[in-house]
Amino acid sequence: MVPPWFNSQTVGDVWRVPYGDRAQDAQKWQQQHQITAACEDKQRIGLLLIDVQNTFCIPDFELFVAGRSGKGAVEDNQRLCQFIYRHLGQITEIIPTLDTHSALQIFHPAFWVNDVGEHPAPMSTLDLAEIEAGTWRINPEIVPLLPVEIDAEAYARHYARQLTQESKYPLTIWAYHGMTGGIGHSLVAAVEEACFVHSLVRRSPTRYELKGYHPLTENYSVLKPEVRTTPDGHVIGQKNTALIEHLLSFDKLIIAGQAKSHCVAWTVRDLCQEIGDRHPDQAQTIAQRVYLLDDCTSAVVIPGAVDFTEPAEAAFAEFAAMGMQRVSSQSSSDWLP
Structure with missing residues (x-):
């Protein structure tokens, strides 16, 4: 049963949750439906x-x-x-x-510059060949403030190569x-x-x-x-x-x-990998959970x-084949x- 305070028409809006009112509603709902504490769950x-x-x-x-x-x-x-x-x-x-970012990260425009000081456009991709050729390089004004000391040129090549080797999408420059x-x-x-x-x-x-x-890294997973x-x-x-x-x-x-x-x-793909690595003899049984x-x-x-609809569907079909539901x-x- 869906409670009366839920309004599906406001799900696409930004608003303040009325915590005091909802706390009272929650108490009444719990008592009305006799919902037990999570610590009592058998499953x-x-x-x-x-x-x-x-x-x-x-x-x-x-x-x-x-x-x-x-x-x-x-x-x-x-x-x-x-x-x-x-x-x-x-x-x-x-x-x-919670995806948690700041302005100067490797997937945001200001992190990269070309020879004339321009930043890549949001929603563009930086190919490995472009980075290896130096068409795009890590903004040198950012490097001294990074939490890890790096050789900027070497790290740029390393990052793009890692994404390529892992068969991830190419380095994407996202909007902030x-x-x-x-x-x-x-x-x-x-x-x-x-x-x-x-x-x-x-x-x-x-x-x-x-x-x-x-x-210095994206964190999709x-x-x-x-x-x-x-x-x-x-x-x-x-x-x-x-x-x-x-x-x-x-x-x-x-x-x-x-x-x-x-x-x-x-x-989900990383979770599949962990299940397989940790429980190779029970991987399908655990994946079914x-x-x-x-x-x-x-x-x-x-x-x-x-x-990306078709790649998403292909990924979910792969997860289902591994046992996930x-x-x-x-x-x-x-x-x-």
């Missing part, structure tokens, strides 16, 4: 929400994930909020990730997004409200996970950065081992968020420019009784 169910932030989910924000419908992330979050409310008594813990302290960094208000209510009704703190704040060392082996990022172990501790793990083609796909909410995630689509929030009574 522990985790809900991983990947980057359900304004920057990706609100129209006219920096990197709105429109999908092919043009309303992708908004419609996804309408269904997601309804799913959370319908299953308040079953979801043990909600784990939202997910800026720490900004409105875009925040969870979508309707989702934040649902998480707040869940935490009170179930007495289960929402576990927020920050990712993507190191200036919440489980590890794309590049973890400098050319000489200095560590700039590591696997989020604590989170990996926590996710694998649930009896069921449900995954939703944005974007299906990028941060969701790469997080992972449920991908197909109707609560969308691919990056920019009309006339890029459409593709499900719909609308038919949750079939797989989450």
Whole structure:
């Protein structure tokens, strides 16, 4: 049952959650429906929400994930909020990730310059050949302020090569997004409200996970950065081992968020890898405990420019072949009784 305060028409808007009112509503809802505390759960169910932030989910924000419908992330979050409310008594813990950035990072325009001091355009890509030729180089005015001492030319080549070797997308220059302290960094208000209510009704703190704040690497996956060392082996990022172990501790793990083609796909792929590495003899059995909410995630689509729908679908088909279950929030009574 979805509570009366939820308004699907405001999911695509930015607004302040009325915490005091919702706290009272949560108490009444818990008592009315006799919902027990999460610590009493016989079956522990985790809900991983990947980057359900304004920057990706609100129209006219920096990197709105429109999908092919043009309303992708908004419609996804309408269904997601309804799913959370319908299953308040079953979801043990909600784990939202937050893409967390500053202006001077390797995937933002100001990090790179050409010979005449120009920055690459947002939504462009820097090919390995261009970087090796020196067409684009790391802005020398940034280098002295980086948290790690690097040879800028060597690191630029190393970073682009690593992405190529890992068969990732080429180095993408994104519009400034997910800026720490900004409105875009925040969870979508309707989702934040649902998480707040869940935490009170179930007495289960929402576990927020920050990712993507190191200036020298992208962090599509919440489980590890794309590049973890400098050319000489200095560590700039590591696997989020604590989170990996926590996710694998649930009896069921449900995954939703944005974007299906990028941060969701790469997080799930890394989770598949971890399952295989840690439990090679039980990989398929453990993978079957992972449920991908197909109707609560969308691919990056920019009309006339890029459409990652097919790569996203191919990735999800790959995950299903490994044992993970593709499900719909609308038919949750079939797989989450």
